[in-house]
Structure formats: structure tokens, C-alpha cells
Amino acid sequence: MPRISESGYRGMLAVLREAGDVEGPIPFPEPVLDALRRLVPCDVVTYHERVGSSHVVVWTGEPRGEMTRQIREASRRYWHADPLTPADGARLYSDFFSPAEFRRTGLYQELARPLGIEDMVRLWLDPRGAGGARLEFDRPDRRFRDSDRAVLDVLLPHLRQFRRSAVARRRSLSWPSNGAEGLTPREREILELVAQGLTNAQIARMLWISPGTVRKHLENAYGKLEVHTRTAAVAALSALPRGAWTQESERERRDSNPRPPA
Numbered sequence: 001m002p003r004i005s006e007s008g009y010r011g012m013l014a015v016l017r018e019a020g021d022v023e024g025p026i027p028f029p030e031p032v033l034d035a036l037r038r039l040v041p042c043d044v045v046t047y048h049e050r051v052g053s054s055h056v057v058v059w060t061g062e063p064r065g066e067m068t069r070q071i072r073e074a075s076r077r078y079w080h081a082d083p084l085t086p087a088d089g090a091r092l093y094s095d096f097f098s099p100a101e102f103r104r105t106g107l108y109q110e111l112a113r114p115l116g117i118e119d120m121v122r123l124w125l126d127p128r129g130a131g132g133a134r135l136e137f138d139r140p141d142r143r144f145r146d147s148d149r150a151v152l153d154v155l156l157p158h159l160r161q162f163r164r165s166a167v168a169r170r171r172s173l174s175w176p177s178n179g180a181e182g183l184t185p186r187e188r189e190i191l192e193l194v195a196q197g198l199t200n201a202q203i204a205r206m207l208w209i210s211p212g213t214v215r216k217h218l219e220n221a222y223g224k225l226e227v228h229t230r231t232a233a234v235a236a237l238s239a240l241p242r243g244a245w246t247q248e249s250e251r252e253r254r255d256s257n258p259r260p261p262a
Contacts, residue, residue: 002146004154011039012151019162024196025051026058026206027166028135028159033060040148042137043116049125049133049163051170051189058206064116064140072208074110081107084122086129090152094119094142116140123152125163133163187221190214195234 004012015035022029028036028047037045037060044061065071083096093102099118102108112118117138125133137144170192183191193203200218204211222228225236 001153002150004147004150008039008147008151011035012155015039015155016158019159022162022166023169025166025170025192026056026196027163029058029196029198030060030202033058036135036137037061039151040121040137040144042121042139042144044136044138046136046138047134048136050131055132055208056206057208061138063138065114067115071111071114074106078107078111081105084120086124086127088124088127089156090121090123090149092119092121092144092149094144099142118142119144121148121152123156123159125160131167135159182224183221184217187217187224190217191221191234194218194230 015032018032018035019028022032026047026049033045033047042061044059044063046057046059049056084091084093093112097105102112102118112120115138117140119139119142121137121144123135123137125131125135137148189207190203193206198206200211200214203214207214218230218233221233225233227233227236
């Protein structure tokens with residue numbers, strides 16, 4: 001294993017501090033991904049996981065191309081051809097393809113190239129691929145270093161434990177009967193993310209839906225729970241300790257009373 005520098009160890013400690021502070025149902029929100037991106041320089045760091053019937057996606061950074069419907073379809077179509085299958089340790093496209101070989105693949109032409117990806121590190125949070133839980137690091141060139149792989153492999157056992165803790169928190173959520181039995185899985189999922197403190201826009205990005213759709217789900221949940229605000233809806237579900245409830249911010253009140261779309 002390449003020697004890890006002092007700055008590398010400092011970067012790993014920063015990741016561990018951020019991940020250790022997470023109390024919500026998603027193990028790697030943006031502050032954790034920001035710390036990972038500082039540790040392993042790249043364009044974008046993304047966390048993927050299947051939660052219930054939904055595909056949760058959290059990312060930080062600036063993609064070089066827009067994630068379009070066509071690219072999502074290509075992602076599904078070429079998933080079977082992607083060599084970065086579940087494994088124990090960080091894996092890169094450059095482990096399997098030369099630059100010329102990669103550029104001849106449909107995976108590159110229809111998926112990687114439109115997003116400006118020339119190489120990727122994929123780090124599975126379960127070596128069997130359970131829940132599809134993984135971290136992905138995208139670069140527009142082939143400049144990932146051996147030390148980048150080394151720090152991720154050292155962090156991997158800790159990142160797996162953070163994910164296991166988040167899964168346990170989800171399972172411990174209690175869903176009382178005051179209207180909650182009528183909530184759809186998507187409404188419950190959105191309320192869990194609201195409980196974590198995410199805005200409508202952030203939830204929309206994570207779930208690949210529009211902010212207007214998030215607002216509509218929240219309106220439906222409010223009606224079923226017989227409440228009128230975000231904080232009251234989450235409190236009704238007892239998803240977090242009562243000490244976590246704070247006075248609503250002005251932005252929360254605006255989101256709780258959305259304007260109809262123009």
C-alpha cells in the first residue's frame with residue numbers, strides 16, 4: 001500500500017468527524033461528501049443507495065454535463081456491462097480499460113462522456129452490493145493517484161459502519177397510527193429527509209424528482225396527519241427525539257405553505 005501523507009490522515013479524520021456527526025437516516029449527506037471530495041480531489045462525489053422502493057442519490061461538486069433522462073436510461077442499459085461490480089475495496093475504470101478501450105465502449109459514449117467522466121472510483125459499502133450502497137468519485141482525466149485508493153481503502157471499514165448505523169436508525173423509526181398508516185412509502189421517505197433538515201430543493205435532488213413534486217407529497221402527508229407544518233408532520237411521526245424540534249425558520253414556513261406552480 002502506498003504511504004499515506006500527513007495531509008491524507010488529516011483529510012481522513014475530517015471525513016470521520018463529519019460522518020460521526022450525522023444523526024439522520026442518510027449516512028453521507030453533503031457535508032460528508034464535501035470532506036471526501038477534499039480528500040480525493042475530483043469533479044463530483046455521489047452516494048447511491050436503495051431505500052425502500054426509492055433510489056436515493058446525494059452528491060456534491062459540479063458535473064460537467066446535465067443528468068438527462070437519456071443518460072439515466074443509458075445507466076440502466078449499460079449497468080450489466082459496467083466492470084465496477086461489488087467488491088471489497090476501491091475499483092477504477094482505469095483498472096479495466098486503457099483510455100482508448102474505454103472510449104470505444106457504449107458505457108463511455110452514452111453515459112460517461114456526456115457527463116465529462118474519463119475515470120471513476122467506485123467504493124461499495126457492502127461487498128455483495130446490498131442496497132446498491134456505494135460512493136462514486138468522478139474525474140475528467142486519469143489522475144486518480146495510488147494514494148487516493150489507499151485512503152479510501154483505509155476508510156472503508158469506518159464508512160461501512162456509518163452506513164450500518166444509518167440503516168439501524170431507519171429501522172428504529174416508530175410510525176404511530178394517527179393518520180400515519182395512510183402515508184405512502186414516498187411520503188414517509190420525504191418526511192424522513194425533512195426530519196434530517198433537508199430543504200425541498202435538496203430532497204428533490206436526492207430523489208431525482210422536482211421540488212413541486214416534493215411539495216405535493218408534503219401537502220398530502222399534512223392532510224393525512226392533520227398538521228400544517230413540516231416540523232409538526234415530523235413530530236407526529238416521532239422520527240427524531242423531541243429535543244431535535246426547534247422553532248421553524250422562515251424558509252420552513254414558506255415551504256410549509258407552498259405557492260401553486262406558475
